[in-house]
Amino acid sequence: xxxxxxxxxxxxxxxxxxxEPAPAHLASVAAQVEAFxxxxxxxxxxxxxxxxxxxxxxxxxxxxxxLDNFSAGTRGATSAEHFLxxxxxxxxxxxxxxxxPFSRHYTHTKDSIFGVLEATAEGQVQVNxxxxxxxxxxxxxxxxxxxxxxxxxxxxxxVVEYLYLLQAVATRMAESLGANAIYYLAAAVSDFYxxxxxxxxxxxxxxxxxxxDVRLDPVPKFLVPxxxxxxxxxxVVSFKLETDPALLDSKSRAALARYGHxxxxxxxxxxxxxxxxxxxxxxxxxxxxxxxAARADSAPFRALQLxxxxxxxxxxxxxxxxxxxxxxxxxxxxTAATAKAADGEVSE
Amino acid sequence: xxxxxxxxxxxxxxxxxxxEPAPAHLASVAAQVEAFxxxxxxxxxxxxxxxxxxxxxxxxxxxxxxLDNFSAGTRGATSAEHFLxxxxxxxxxxxxxxxxPFSRHYTHTKDSIFGVLEATAEGQVQVNxxxxxxxxxxxxxxxxxxxxxxxxxxxxxxVVEYLYLLQAVATRMAESLGANAIYYLAAAVSDFYxxxxxxxxxxxxxxxxxxxDVRLDPVPKFLVPxxxxxxxxxxVVSFKLETDPALLDSKSRAALARYGHxxxxxxxxxxxxxxxxxxxxxxxxxxxxxxxAARADSAPFRALQLxxxxxxxxxxxxxxxxxxxxxxxxxxxxTAATAKAADGEVSE
Numbered sequence: 001x002x003x004x005x006x007x008x009x010x011x012x013x014x015x016x017x018x019x020e021p022a023p024a025h026l027a028s029v030a031a032q033v034e035a036f037x038x039x040x041x042x043x044x045x046x047x048x049x050x051x052x053x054x055x056x057x058x059x060x061x062x063x064x065x066x067l068d069n070f071s072a073g074t075r076g077a078t079s080a081e082h083f084l085x086x087x088x089x090x091x092x093x094x095x096x097x098x099x100x101p102f103s104r105h106y107t108h109t110k111d112s113i114f115g116v117l118e119a120t121a122e123g124q125v126q127v128n129x130x131x132x133x134x135x136x137x138x139x140x141x142x143x144x145x146x147x148x149x150x151x152x153x154x155x156x157x158x159v160v161e162y163l164y165l166l167q168a169v170a171t172r173m174a175e176s177l178g179a180n181a182i183y184y185l186a187a188a189v190s191d192f193y194x195x196x197x198x199x200x201x202x203x204x205x206x207x208x209x210x211x212x213d214v215r216l217d218p219v220p221k222f223l224v225p226x227x228x229x230x231x232x233x234x235x236v237v238s239f240k241l242e243t244d245p246a247l248l249d250s251k252s253r254a255a256l257a258r259y260g261h262x263x264x265x266x267x268x269x270x271x272x273x274x275x276x277x278x279x280x281x282x283x284x285x286x287x288x289x290x291x292x293a294a295r296a297d298s299a300p301f302r303a304l305q306l307x308x309x310x311x312x313x314x315x316x317x318x319x320x321x322x323x324x325x326x327x328x329x330x331x332x333x334x335t336a337a338t339a340k341a342a343d344g345e346v347s348e
Numbered sequence: 349x350x351x352x353x354x355x356x357x358x359x360x361x362x363x364x365x366x367x368e369p370a371p372a373h374l375a376s377v378a379a380q381v382e383a384f385x386x387x388x389x390x391x392x393x394x395x396x397x398x399x400x401x402x403x404x405x406x407x408x409x410x411x412x413x414x415l416d417n418f419s420a421g422t423r424g425a426t427s428a429e430h431f432l433x434x435x436x437x438x439x440x441x442x443x444x445x446x447x448x449p450f451s452r453h454y455t456h457t458k459d460s461i462f463g464v465l466e467a468t469a470e471g472q473v474q475v476n477x478x479x480x481x482x483x484x485x486x487x488x489x490x491x492x493x494x495x496x497x498x499x500x501x502x503x504x505x506x507v508v509e510y511l512y513l514l515q516a517v518a519t520r521m522a523e524s525l526g527a528n529a530i531y532y533l534a535a536a537v538s539d540f541y542x543x544x545x546x547x548x549x550x551x552x553x554x555x556x557x558x559x560x561d562v563r564l565d566p567v568p569k570f571l572v573p574x575x576x577x578x579x580x581x582x583x584v585v586s587f588k589l590e591t592d593p594a595l596l597d598s599k600s601r602a603a604l605a606r607y608g609h610x611x612x613x614x615x616x617x618x619x620x621x622x623x624x625x626x627x628x629x630x631x632x633x634x635x636x637x638x639x640x641a642a643r644a645d646s647a648p649f650r651a652l653q654l655x656x657x658x659x660x661x662x663x664x665x666x667x668x669x670x671x672x673x674x675x676x677x678x679x680x681x682x683t684a685a686t687a688k689a690a691d692g693e694v695s696e
Contacts, residue, residue, distance in 0.1 A: 056416075062591035062617055064536070067562075068404075068416045072445075097420075097445075103460035112451035113461060117475070119487035125475040127465070132473055139467035188412070192560040202592040203617075212540040216560040243410035244550040269410055269551075 013220035016163070020196055023161040029154055030168045033091065036152045037176040040089045045150065046180045046329070048083045049169055051187035052076020053095025055159035057194055059214060064203045066158075067216070069188035072108060073098030075239075075272070075318065076186040080151075082322035084141070088182070089150040091173070093165055095187070096155045102142040105134075159190045163222055170230035179336035181234040182329055183226070188241065192216035223259045227289060235283075235332045236261035237325065243269045249301055252279035257296035260289030262332065265321070273317060275305045278324065283331025287339045361568035364511070368544055371509040377502055378516045381439065384500045385524040388437045393498065394528045394677065396431045397517055399535035400424020401443025403507035405542055407562060412551045414506075415564070417536035420456060421446030423587075423620070423666065424534040428499075430670035432489070436530070437498040439521065441513055443535070444503045450490040453482075507538045511570055518578035527684035529582040530677055531574070536589065540564035571607045575637060583631075583680045584609035585673065591617045597649055600627035605644035608637030610680065613669070621665060623653045626672065631679025635687045 023029075040047045053076065054069035077099040080090045084101070094100060099108055106113055116131045127135050145151040154169070156162040173181045194216055204212065227236055238261060240252050245268050252264040256279065263280035280299045285292050304324065306317040371377075388395045401424065402417035425447040428438045432449070442448060447456055454461055464479045475483050493499040502517070504510040521529045542564055552560065575584055586609060588600050593616050600612040604627065611628035628647045633640050652672065654665040 059415075060591070064418050064589065064591065064617065065538075066416055066418065067407075068414055070412050070414065097456055100460070103462060106461050107455050108445055112448070113454050114451060114487070114490055117483065117487055119484045119491065123481075123484055125480055125483045125487060127473040133471075135465065135473045136467045136471055139462070139465055139473060142462055143467065190413075203590055211566055212562075212564040214560075214562040214564070216562070218559055241412065242551055243408070243412065269412065 011220075011225065013163070013222055013225055016220045017167075020160045022164050023156075026164055026168060029165060030172065032152060032154070033169050033172045036089070036091065036149070037173050039149050041176045045087065045089045046182070046333075047089040047091065047173060047177055048080075048182040048184050049091045049093060049173060050076050050080045050083065050184045051093045051162075051166065051189075052080070053098030054188040055095065055162045055190045056157055057159055057190050057192065057216065058199070059194060060200045060203055061196075062202055067190065067192070067214075069190055071095070071098065071188035073100070074104070076184075077101050077104045078316050078318040079184060079186065079322055081141070082318050083182075083184075084145050084150060086322060086326050088326075090145075090152070091169055092151065092153045093162075093169060093187070094153065094155060096157050100153060101145075101151065102138050105138055159193050159219060162187065162189060163219075166222065166226070167230055170226055170234075174231050174234055178233040179235070179333050181231070182325065183231045183234050183236045184325070185223075185226075185236070185238050189219070189222075191219055193219050221258070223255070223261065227259045227261045233287070233336060235263075235325075235329050237263045237265060240264050240266040240279075241269060241272070242266070248277060249279070252277070252301070253296045253299065256280055256299055257293050260291075260293035261285075262292070263325075263328065273306070274311060275303055276317060276321060278302045278304060283328035283335075285332070287336060359568075359573065361511070361570055361573055364568045365515075368508045370512050371504075374512055374516060377513060378520065380500060380502075381517050381520045384437070384439065384497070385521050387497050389524045393435070393437045394530070394681075395437040395439065395521060395525055396428075396530040396532050397439045397441060397521060398424050398428045398431065398532045399441045399510075399514065399537075400428070401446030401504075402536040403443065403510045403538045404505055405507055405538050405540065405564065406547070407542060408548045408551055409544075410550055415538065415540070415542075415562075417538055419443070419446065419536035421448070422452070424532075425449050425452045426664050426666040427532060427534065427670055429489070430666050431530075431532075432493050432498060434670060434674050436674075438493075438500070439517055440499065440501045441510075441517060441535070442501065442503060444505050448501060449493075449499065450486050453486055507541050507567060510535065510537060511567075514570065514574065515578055518574060518582075522579050522582055526581040527583070527681050529579070530673065531579045531582050531584045532673070533571075533574075533584070533586050537567070537570075539567055541567050569606070571603070571609065575607045575609045581635070581684060583611075583673075583677050585611045585613060588612050588614040589617060589620070590614070596625060597627070600625070600649070601644045601647065604628055604647055605641050608639075608641035609633075610640070611673075611676065621654075622659060623651055624665060624669060626650045626652060631676035631683075633680070635684060 053073040054071040057067040059065045073094060080092050080101040083090050116127055116135060117125055118128055119125055154165060156165050223238060238255060242248055248266040252266045255264050262285040263282050266277040266279055279301050304320055401421040402419040405415040407413040421442060428440050428449040431438050464475055464483060465473055466476055467473055502513060504513055518531060571586060586603060590596055596614040600614045603612050610633040611630050614625040614627055627649050652668055
């Protein structure tokens, strides 16, 4: 069964891909992803796609100015570490220079490596005594993930690159891994973009300008083709970030009703490191988009809160989120097998 | 003589500051800068303000979306290292998470610290043999700069923060250091901003939206008050980045004619790491804004190009730019003393 059926031509994202150029590294990324997912299939390892960081919308072809979405990439990079800890392979599709698993502990800090390394009078470099044990643990985990071929990192910058790469990665994961894949879409993807046909060639001149008027088009809702075609049979988790808490519940259910996927993780900008809301049937979702969508109103809404004492110890909320998702994924895989058996399909 | 004369009330930047809120850390930054420049004055050390990285323009008060200017901060961070090497103190006013002097060698690289550090089987952490000498040199230079109190790093994110901090830093430098200060304005500052009065409180909703229409106002030309009031007597270097090479000469001269400062460093987006153009009278500029402005058409235009063999060895173009600026600054300081003596002023 080929899940990546060609979409019908009237789809807005088909027009989007037809008019926006593909990133130069698309073919090489696709080849890397194919090898990576083939390996996970051979070793029988569940795999999660973690998207992370914000996308840009260039306002000029030779880009000086661009629109961006706030995201350091903490959620994605931290979650990736916990998924690896839980035995998953991680495809980490991230914004260039955003936080990455493991290295995040040393890149976006005030002191960078200078809080950790020191030069000795004898011309050597050593790790400060207070950081040695932690640095050793981080390096060992990173090395183990790479040695097991369990971590593949792919960069994007613009929203167009992101959507091309998302399609390329998700279709290959779905093809090889089916229900054994989680799609954990934590990237902050722009809702708007500037079509190539309206893009200024050179830097917009400011001299004498009364101001700048930027008119952006809506980005097609890529969760439609992702849930329907690209990531078929997979466990799809989308994120909803709001600054107004009154919108969290209604907007999360609206997403479930629209796309028929398994889970929305909703969070508020100001409290996102202490509390998230899990909205959806999760592992109890049925393997039928329309039915899931119809049940959106009755989907559980559950807060997951990091206890203050754990927060004070530096524990991150992703250490609670990921095991919860793994349990849901267990149930999802179990019902996928049942659904296949009921359909009379032969399990691969 | 107090160089930070209050500007007249009809100035556009005065209205800008009156309507946009000051950053919360302004007072603490001002106190740090005062102590820093007082120290440089006592030890008789020339000081350079290096601004670096792009500024943001938030589109929402609880910011999810923002406009940004492309800049990793390579020019500023690299130049800062060379200024320190040349014996200057450096005030590094930079975009949060952009490249910083010394740590830049380890933060925005593909491998981050994993290309440098390795965990041993004995539970220790060590620097790879191939990186040890370089890392030792970087750590030693960073440590020496901090120990000599020659480096102060200050962060900004938004264009409003940047302008408040620029004023606070420049006025204090000018007050203490006069002609002994260089203002090296390499930050990529937005020409446009969204006034607070038009800022959306919460995340702009996309559901059902036909698109997004953003109308931005021009940012006041802060080089006017900087050259006239804030950085008086200092050696001011502005940057001009264009993607269209045909504009480099005319736009650089237009800036000199408008502001009457000492030097424009012009560069093209695609070749900025190999060639820059120095436009202006530099150290031969007179200490009179109007006269400098009137001579803009006759100002030298000189290309500074990194030879291909040096580029291949990993030498950066800033290693040529900074010594050139130091020579100009020598001449500038010499004529400043002459100008003061001619004015009958007593040197402090």
